[in-house]
Amino acid sequence: MKKVSFKLMMILLMGVFVMASCSDDENDDDDVMVEESNTIVDVAAGNPDFSILVEALQSTGLDDALANEGASFTVFAPTNDAFASLLNELGVSSLEDIPSETLTSVLLYHVLSGEATASQVESGYYSTLSDGPQEGYTLSMYINMEDVMINNRAGIIDTDILADNGVIHVIDQVILPMSITGHAVANEGFSSLAAAVTKANLADALDSDEVTYTVFAPVNSAFEALLTNLGVTLDDLTADDLTPILLYHVVDGFVPAADVASGYVPTLSSAQGRQASLQVTVGDGVALNSSSNVVVTDVVATNGIIHAIDEVVTPPSVVDIALDNSDFSTLVDALVRADLVDALSGEGPFTVFAPTNAAFDDLFSALEVTGVDDIDVATLTNVLLSHVVSGNVASTDLSNGSVPTLYSEKSIEINVDNGVVIDGQINVVLADVQGTNGIVHVIDQVIVP
Known part of the structure; x- marks a missing residue:
């Protein structure tokens, strides 16, 4: 009897051992650890001070985008107080009073592509994910790290809250896209x-x-x-x-x-x-x-x-237009030699047919001279005045016919049948450069009286 009881006990113990082993195997399967998500959205959802931000992300459908673990973002996250201040500023009672398209643009204006910790952020302009007025260009924000401010509106009050897909910096105001x-x-x-x-x-x-x-x-x-x-x-x-x-x-x-x-x-x-x-x-x-x-x-x-x-530009006179363009340097030298700079800087208006440097080079070759200094001043003056017409005459106002110049013995023949041609062979290669006291048309040859 004792032997039977001993055998039975051994069988029962073995059964218990086998069952326990099977149970352990099942538990091992159940205990496989599932890695918890810790995206930017998860981090925000876990902080009660971002509850309005999370609500805004959910209402616009941006929560899924910012939960993308395959991407990387830098988010400037407004606190609940920041959103409350915005609602008060806009004179609305809740996020539901803000059009979804507007709210989406505002939220994306707080997001940069890529992860930038505080030590990596320098003063300057940054492209956000909020669409700009032209496709392919997103709105810019200005970060001043001396004052630790964004757009001179929101202060950065906490930094480097890390997530699996980026980083969060906390701000005390909602930043708005700027004109x-x-x-x-x-x-x-x-x-x-x-x-x-x-x-x-x-x-x-x-x-x-x-x-x-x-x-x-x-x-x-x-x-x-x-x-x-x-x-x-x-x-x-x-x-x-x-x-x-x-x-x-x-x-x-x-x-x-x-x-x-x-x-x-x-x-x-x-x-x-x-x-x-x-x-x-x-x-x-x-x-x-x-x-x-x-x-x-x-x-x-x-x-x-x-x-x-780095320099303020001011509207130019016809002389300034020549001075500012290196392709008119010979023309400028000629104007200086003929003492016409002050005259053409006057009230006007003037229409100037301006020869390029290459045009003057062709003239010098034809005359077998080296430059304007080899031409007597009286002749040079008459040549230059032959390029100037009284009035502000745009290319669209030109018509076929003879036009008197400021040199009394020279009129120019204009033909507009196929572009603007002067005296049958001189072409206007660039028209309608507008100055304060007149207009400039660029020509490819020098007009000779």
Whole structure:
């Protein structure tokens, strides 16, 4: 009996051991660890002070995008107090009162592509994920790390909250996409420009989203140099003084750096009933009127794009147009030798048919001389005045016929049947470069009386 009981006990124990082993195997399967997600959205959802942000992300469907573990983001995350302040500023009671499209744009304006910890963030402009006014370009934000501010609006109050797909920096205000005027106001480096725009009553025009502009924005040092050269202060200049200068820095449409090309472009500054021309030269960098350099490009605003420049450019006279273009250096030498610079810098208006350096070289070869110094002043004066017509005559206003020049013994024969041709053989190769006191048409030969 004892032997039977002992065998039975052994069998039972073995059964228990086998069952326990099987159970352990099953438990091992159940205990396989599933790695927890810790995306930016997870981190925000785990912090009660980001509950409104999470609600906003969910309502716009951006939560899935920011939970993408295959991407990397830097998020400037507004606190609940920041959102409460925004709602109060907008005069609305909840996020539901903000159109979804607008809220999406605002939220994406807080997101940069790629992970940038606090030590990697420097003062400057950053492209957000919020769409700009032209496809392929996103809105810019300005971060000032000296003041630890974004757009001179939101303070960065905590940094480097790491997630699996990026990093979060906490801010105390919701940042809003900015217009051209908004960018000028937000960056202390443009404070002189902002003051001038305000004094000229142009702030509203450059704030409007109904039009799109490209602005070449002078930095403060550029304005300081201009005022010093003029011997005045900003207070000494009236709105009428400032308006043509400021509008000379504005071009219609959205022109990013990649699309900038050498040539003349019409600005919004009025001259002789037309738009004053701005010369753009693309080489190692971009220069305006041969003296002002583009130092920062592609600051994208809601209504256009800004390129910062290091010198204020002013609307040119016909003489300035020649001075600013190296291809007219021989013409300038001739004007100086003939003492015509002051005359053609006068009130005008003048229409100038301007020969290129190559045109003068051909003339010198034909005359078997080396340059303007080999031509007597009286002859040179008559030649130059043969290139000038009274009035501001655009190419579209030219017609077939004889036109008197400022040299009383020379009229030029104009033919517009196939382009603009002078005296049967001289071609206008570039037309309608508009100055303050007249207009310039570039020609490929020198007009000889």
